[in-house]
Amino acid sequence: MSNIPAELRYAESHEWARLEDGSVTVGISDHAQEALGDVVFIELPEVGKTVSAGDQVAVVESVKAASDIYAPVSGEVIAINEALADAPESVNGEPYGAWFFKIKPTDSAELDKLLDAAGYQTAIGE
Amino acid sequence: MGLRTPLYDQHLALGARMVDFGGWEMPLHYGSQVEEHHEVRRACGVFDVSHMAVVDVVGAGAREWLRHVLANDVARLPGPGHALYSAMLNARGGVIDDLIVYRREEGYRLVVNAATRNKDLAWLRAQAEGQDVEVIERVTTAILAVQGPASRERVAELLGGSRAALIRKLQPFQAGEDHGWFIARTGYTGEDGLEILLPADEVCGLFNDLVGAGITPIGLGARDTLRVEAGLNLYGQELDEAHSPWVSNLGWTVALEPPTRAFNGRAALEAELAEGPGSRLVGLVLEERGVLRAHQVVRLDNAQGEVTSGSFSPTLGKSIALARVPRQTPERAEVEIRGKWYPVRVVKPTFVRHGKILI
Secondary structure: OOOOOOOEEOOOOOOOEEEEEEEEEEEEEEHHHHHHHHHHEEOOOOOOOEEEOOEEEEEEOOOOEEEEEEOHHHHEEEEEEEHOOOOOOOOHOOOOOOOOOEEEEEEHHHHHOOOOHHHHHHOOOO | OOOOOHHHHHHHHHHHEEEEEEEEEEEEEEEOHHHHHHHHOOOOEEOOOOEEEEEEEEEEOOOHHHHHHEEEOOOOOOOEEEEEEEEEOHHHHHHHEEEEEEEEOEEEEEEOOOOHHHHHHHHHHHHHHOOOOOEEEEOOOEEEEEEEEOOOHHHHHHHOHHHHHHHOOOOOEEEEEEEOOOOOOOOOOOOEEEEEEEEEHHHHHHHHHHOOOOOEEOHHHHHHHHHHHHHOOOOOEOOOOOOOHHHOOHHHHHOOOOOOOOOOHHHHHHHHHHHOOOOEEEEEEEEEEEEEEOOOOEEEEOOOEEEEEEEEEEOOOEEEEEEEEOOOOOOOEEEEOOOOOEEEEEOOOOOOOOOOOOO
């Protein structure tokens, strides 16, 4: 049984989203990091990039496979977590602390289209 | 449900994430394969390798029969307790399996790969028909490998008595037997270590004692990254029946002397040698971020090759690979990873030995 914090929203593609101070912080779920195995490299988008919900914007490379990360909402990338480059293993250790990027959303209604914790739990069959 | 070793329940109890390997349910890791890898190079770790098969060859004709069946020459073994690494070839010189053969007081002991054990046994039994030799699969023998610079001393300390004395005496590639345990100073990690072959009804106790003494259990994920760093082949990736030892970094294991020793595949090997083998195995190092993986295409000048095994190397902190490329290769090449070409350095296919980075 993986950890699925109740206050976050989730995409079916296993990204989590947290609305804070008007921006959406994004990472990957405990279920996703467990399936990936040890994370070794992360490719982040450029700050300033405009993205649409569902766009592939980052890549997580683990010992097992490379996995695409998708924007859960549309908007502009306003920050990326540079610390991840030196500590990719933090994605495994603290999946809800190790954020990838922040998006300034163009349409906050898109957040409501994401799954809540119960919905994500069902989606991953737990 | 796949095949299970006697340690299956213990793996689960230790939190292992299980994976299928050649039809066996084995531990991929117990939390972090990168941490497990570091622990082996730093000190030691214990691996359940009971999925591999132990095959004894006895009888008056054993020695000469093995000299016919194996590409390396068991006549080179000076006495009981010595071992060598060999390929077993088909008539076309292709590799059926790679294995270690130990000479014992009576006969020989082979340890063969898990994924090929059924194929190997069928082959050996067919080869043994009409010969003065018996091929005996030891289905109740389990195997633990303890590998790393501290491994031999930790195990000797734990076992004490005559087994400790035996362990402390063993030279690399030597083995000895004590009260039903067969202990060899061999391994698959590029570090010092032991492989302990013992009755299946004793392996759970030994595994528990080793883990209880603080020796870290290591899964197949780290087993693979360790052996790639050491430049060791994996059957099914570097080795298969379509490729000869000459193109698989196994030339050193083929004993062409004496010329009078007829062995399976000899004629094909000599013909290929005369013509000049078309390819070879090299090491690749990716200096940028990314991970090399099996089957990625390698581009060198006007020629092409293929990655046979790729992984992230925890010791180097970057990705490395073994690749089959044309014989004459430059020092730089490119590998296609998810549609983009990345530059790689071409090196000798051994990256780390005894904890030291060689490239």
